[in-house]
Amino acid sequence: MDRIPILDIQNLSVSFSQYVDMFRKNDLQVIKDLNLKLFEGEVVAVVGASGSGKSLLAHAILGILPYNASFSGRMSYCGEPLTQMRIEQLRGKEIVLVPQSVSYLDPLMKVGFQIRKSVNDKRSKEKMLQTLNRYGLGEEVEKLYPFELSGGMARRVLISTAVMDSPRLVIADEPTPGIHIDAAKQVLGHFRKIADDGAAVLIITHDLELAIEAADRVVVFYAGMTLEEAQASDFSDESKLSHPYTRALWRAMPQNGFRAIESIKEADL
Amino acid sequence: MNKLMVYMFKNFIRMLLLLLFVSITAFILVSLSPIDPLQANISQTALGSLSQEQIDKLEMYWGVNEAPIERYLAWVRAFLHGDMGTSLLYRQSVASVIMQKLSNSLMLMVFAWIISGGIGFFLGILSGMNRGKIIDKLIKGYALLTASAPTFWLALLFLLVFSVWLGLFPIGLSVPIGMDAASVSLSDRLQHAILPAVTLSITGISNIVLHTREKMIDVLESEYVLFAVARGEKRWEIFRHHGLRNILLPAITLQFASISEIFGGSILVEQVFSYPGLGQAVVTAGLGGDIPLLLGITVISAAIVFAGNFIADILYGIVDPRIRKGARS
CATH class of the missing domain: 3.40.50.300 (P-loop containing nucleotide triphosphate hydrolases)
Structure with missing residues (x-):
């Protein structure tokens, strides 16, 4: 090999x-x-x-x-x-981690911010929306706090955090x-x-x-x-x-x- | 909005109950106190030379022979009509004595409240972020030392060093001795307030430092910070994105809860610096058997402390999305 x-x-x-x-x-x-x-x-x-x-x-x-x-x-x-x-x-x-549970997200920060690691430029926002879309999450998810996510949504949000950059x-x-x-x-x-x-x-x-x-x-x-x-x-x-x-x-x-x-x-x- | 109104109303009732119990407790304690107002306020020789008729008059003025319950009820009745009575020692209405003393104290307390909150918060963060390092040990050591040092002792020490030895500040009072009240300038007042205010701040800082440090460490050990590290966020980014955000909420509670400590501390500090504020007035009233003034100050301080905690509750609801959004749904 x-x-x-x-x-x-x-x-x-x-x-x-x-x-x-x-x-x-x-x-x-x-x-x-x-x-x-x-x-x-x-x-x-x-x-x-x-x-x-x-x-x-x-x-x-x-x-x-x-x-x-x-x-x-x-x-x-x-x-x-x-x-x-x-x-x-x-x-x-x-190298990225997809954590176990929603407790790995900051409870006081909106999900959108966390997906794009608090970066606020236009490119990151677009990429984030694409990613949300890719996992069947609506744009409104961006504005939610972790405690407002259902189990399935949380799972997809956690995966979204991983694919914002192209990981190997x-x-x-x-x-x-x-x-x-x-x-x-x-x-x-x-x-x-x-x-x-x-x-x-x-x-x-x-x-x-x-x-x-x-x-x-x-x-x-x-x-x-x-x-x-x-x-x-x-x-x-x-x-x-x-x-x-x-x-x-x-x-x-x-x-x-x-x-x-x-x-x-x-x-x- | 409706929910907020109900919440406000509930808290208002709670405050009334609190004030009722505070006043009852204060009154019972005064009634049990062995202080005889006549003995406390009139010298033994003067008392001996008075006729029985004069003594009767004085006893009536100080209310020595009245039944405690009737006195209390009379006080409550008047208080509900907005009349806090007349101070027996100052021979002015209690309201005007409190206003006057409070305006002196407020300068000290607001200064100490802001300074101890600000510096305490900053040092607590610094200490927590650098846990185990030299700077953390120094800050923690300082906080533990000042937390265990009695306020009055610290006040005496400051008085000794800065006023007596170094002569930087006046040794007491809120205005220069022997100066016409009209010609006292603001800078005179400030100069007299600095040392007591600093003493008060220093004792307040330690508490805030230790609590903030503890919260900061909790946040840094949380899973969301671990995840942030795993995502490549650096120390400063972690602090900016997650640290500050998550310790701000407990800090608000702490800051408003510390009002009561500042109040308590001011009594000791004002006593040492002979600063004519609310703290000194309450001691004078207690030792001189001036029941209307004592009850007045007790109730007003309880109301201020309650208001502080109440404001913290309201702010929490505004700042914390879990409460703000949770209440809506």
Whole structure:
């Protein structure tokens, strides 16, 4: 494979230091040795249970980990090392985040302003209106405050914030929480379109079914470790899946028998 | 609009109730006070040389033997007719004593209110934006120090340093001693007001600094600021776009709530600087058993403090879109 991946993550580990008591610190590793490659035009889903440190993956890439977190490993963007300095130049322009919920929007600022990052020139306004239009939002949405948005509108507004500049890498953190399956498919369709326009899209989700539906490749993540990386099509056949956790997840899906996941033993991991 | 009227009306009733309870409490406290107005205002020797008839007259003037409830009811009745009574010590109507003292105090309080609000807000932002750095530690240290220093002690210290040692300001009163009232200039008055006003401001600043700092830190730790960082906004942009906007609302509440603190502080500061304002008048009235004046000042101050909080509520409704738009739908 000669293509240079847009994002290449090698052996990424993220850990938190916590105070056990007054003097002793404890390092809590939340992501262990993660490897991930994303190519242009590709949608990759990272699937993991809640609390498995998925969001931290997004934060690590964007360089916005909290002060008590540290990471090791190598990340490169389009073949160049992605250092803190580099990400500070790129984020918001070439690398964008689509956050989880409307609480990531300033509650006291009109949505229009936030979509165009408080820039007020004519070009940004036009681009914003185009974007709103593209996601089926009316012009009046510009004048609303975040608390006035419905769940579905909020979702589309959050995606709109990402496509104002032409991003090369879109990281969507849990883009389909608690919305109706059809609405979720529609949202994922938007990401597919962004990828088709030439970006790489990383979707972080807990929903395996949607991940298989929307992504080209699926990475299954459990307790901080990558358990399985497979083509989405491999999920149509249990025998193509290698890890017992993934197979258990697969069997738990309604169309595959709907069997509850038995507790997995540490030894399996 | 209709909703606003209902809101105003409700608050008006609330204010009346508050004033009623404040006046009752103040009256009960005065009635329980061991101060005998005759002993407090007439020297022991003079009292000894008075005839029983004169003492009876004085007791009637000070209302010593009247039943407290009747006195209170009489006061309320007169107050409802717009008559706050006559000050027993100043021998003028309570209204005119309050007007006169309030105009002196107002200069101090407005100055301290604006200065402590402005500087406190600015320092709080500076401190919160630079959390953990030297400048934050200095500002926080200063705020904690002045917050824990008693106002009267600070006032004494200032008096000692700036008036006695350095001789920069007069040591007390609001006008030069022995000068004809007509020839007192505005600059004389200002010079006499500066030191008490500064003292009052300094104690007010710390509270505002600490609260603003805390709010600023909350905002900076919020998810919307994290997202702003992820979108490449720089520190200054984050402050301009999100920080200021989101701490302005709590700052409004804080600024108007601080009126009560400025009022309380002014009593101590005026006492130390012998500044003839409302704060000093209330102490004189309390210690001299001048019940009409004491009740008058108490009720007026309560009304001013209530009005401050009420204005904050109204402003909140105008500024915060969640309340403004929420009320409409």
